[in-house]
Amino acid sequence: MNETNTLPTTETKATEDEKKIWLKRIRNFVGILGMLLPWISLLGAFIVSKAKPGFIPQGFWDTLSISATYYVTPPLTGILTAASIVLICYKGYKWYDNLITTLSGVCGALIVIFPCNCPVAENIVGFFQLPVNTSHIIHCASAILFFTLLAVNSMFLFTVTDKTKPMTRNKKIKNIIFRVCAVGMILSLALLPLPIQFPAKIFTLEAVALTFFGVSWLVKGEIFGLLSDD
Numbered sequence: 338m339n340e341t342n343t344l345p346t347t348e349t350k351a352t353e354d355e356k357k358i359w360l361k362r363i364r365n366f367v368g369i370l371g372m373l374l375p376w377i378s379l380l381g382a383f384i385v386s387k388a389k390p391g392f393i394p395q396g397f398w399d400t401l402s403i404s405a406t407y408y409v410t411p412p413l414t415g416i417l418t419a420a421s422i423v424l425i426c427y428k429g430y431k432w433y434d435n436l437i438t439t440l441s442g443v444c445g446a447l448i449v450i451f452p453c454n455c456p457v458a459e460n461i462v463g464f465f466q467l468p469v470n471t472s473h474i475i476h477c478a479s480a481i482l483f484f485t486l487l488a489v490n491s492m493f494l495f496t497v498t499d500k501t502k503p504m505t506r507n508k509k510i511k512n513i514i515f516r517v518c519a520v521g522m523i524l525s526l527a528l529l530p531l532p533i534q535f536p537a538k539i540f541t542l543e544a545v546a547l548t549f550f551g552v553s554w555l556v557k558g559e560i561f562g563l564l565s566d567d
Contacts, residue, residue, distance in 0.1 A: 361558045363427060368554030370420045374412065375544035378403050381410030396456040402539035403547075404448065404476065405455035414449055421445035434494055441486040447479035484522050484546055491553040492519035507564040514556050521549035 382401075386393045386409075393409060407413045424442030429435055452462045454473035463472045495515040498504055525546035529539065559565045 360429075361560075363423060364554045364558030365560045367420055367423055367427075368551040368558060368560070370416050370423075370551075371547045371554065372551030374416045374420075375403050375540065375547055377412040377416065378406040378410065379540070381412050382406045385409045394456045399536060400455065400539065401537040402453065402455065403543045404453040404480070405457065407449070407452050408455065408457045417445050417449050421449070429494075434490075437486055437490045437494060441483060441490065444479045444483035444486065448476055448483060451475040451479065453477070481526060484526050484550075487550050487553075488519040488522040491515045491522070491550075495553065495557050505566050507566050511556055511564050515553055518549040518553035518556075522546045525549070 379401075382393070382397075397405060397409075403413060421442040424438045424445060427435070427438040427442070429438065450464050451467070451472045452458065452469075453476045454469045458469050460469055461467065462469045465472075467475075492515065496512045498508060498512075525542045528542055535541075556564060
């Protein structure tokens with residue numbers, strides 16, 4: 338009788354532990370992709386500029402953005418597409434976890450499908466061969482929604498606490514990090530339209546936002562056991 342009652346409980350706990358491990362791996366994978374994206378894109382563009390002198394106009398570097406590297410090197414397409422698919426397929430604990438991450442993934446995919454306007458862009462661009470200005474509008478709107486949803490996820494979903502368990506010291510620290518990362522992403526977006534100019538401004542702010550994003554997901558994934566509540 339006792340063995341019969343114990344078996345389902347043991348199996349349930351094993352299943353829950355497996356799901357936690359899977360979620361942590363997915364979160365770490367997404368976080369690493371986000372942090373690597375700007376630098377691999379920059380490296381790819383630099384390599385192309387050296388291999389093909391004159392292919393990239395000077396104005397490209399002055400207004401450099403991660404999105405602009407789409408036209409000269411493949412990392413943006415490959416990394417952001419992979420991250421978007423993972424976000425779309427991500428299955429959290431609640432329906433709103435799934436909704437936010439799915440919408441984030443869709444926006445990430447739209448960033449790739451609808452390229453931005455930049456010095457190396459042609460008049461007709463992207464999968465749907467739209468006029469570049471039209472594609473640029475969709476691209477920018479998708480990018481804003483992408484980072485906003487990721488900030489919402491970090492601020493309001495990653496900080497949710499199981500009320501049946503006591504708040505641990507590690508959870509309090511993680512919640513502070515999640516909120517700082519969310520604010521960092523929003524501030525990076527807010528600085529884009531301000532009349533403060535410096536070389537590669539867009540790229541720099543995008544890289545900062547993606548770093549906050551990556552840190553948030555790596556902390557949530559408790560990479561290398563960091564701040565683990567287990």
